[in-house]
Amino acid sequence: MGWQDVGASLCPVARALAVVGDRWTVLIVRELFLGTRRFEDFQAQTGMSSHLLSTRLKRLESDGIVRRTPYSERPPRYEYRLTPKGLDLYPLLLSLKAWGEKWSGLPRRGEPALTITHRPCGHPVTLAPVCPECQTPVNAKDAVATLSAGFQAERLARRAGAAAHAEGPRPTGHQRRKPAPLAP
DSSP, X not given: OOGGGGGGSSOHHHHHHHHHOSHHHHHHHHHHHTTOOBHHHHHHHHOOOHHHHHHHHHHHHHTTSEEEEEEETTTTEEEEEEOHHHHTTHHHHHHHHHHHHHHSOOOOOSSOSOXXXXXXXXXXXXXXXXXXXXXXXXXGGGOOOOOOHXXXXXXXXXXXXXXXXXXXXXXXXXXXOOOOOOOO
């Protein structure tokens, strides 16, 4: 499966990656959650070239993650805001923040670079997946993944295609080589 085919998969992880699967896009989404709205501010905070930033913002808009609204007519300028679909990426940012704090090699001294606080009660927000039925915390060892019949078939077809590709084309008649003689 090529990168251009990821969005056509039945796998929801692959389909999500087709939309937000590169580091620049995730940094733009981070900035949107931090309140950044304007092109020049995205550029300053991410270090992206104007061409790359423009391309990513247009793609996020076409995917329904952001909407742009004009704030100036002369020259035309826009602000970018998360749509409900974009706001649903919040758990992704919380997950990346938690993983980065634990595994990215940042020194653990002083205050954290980013603290997210629950506005109503004032306490820090953490990533704590729980079972919605029994309210028990869930980690990877407590969960099992079950594939739909369609997704299982997709995976088997990819495996068969990869095996055929690895074997390569079979030589025919005059293309067959004689085995090399064994060394004495």
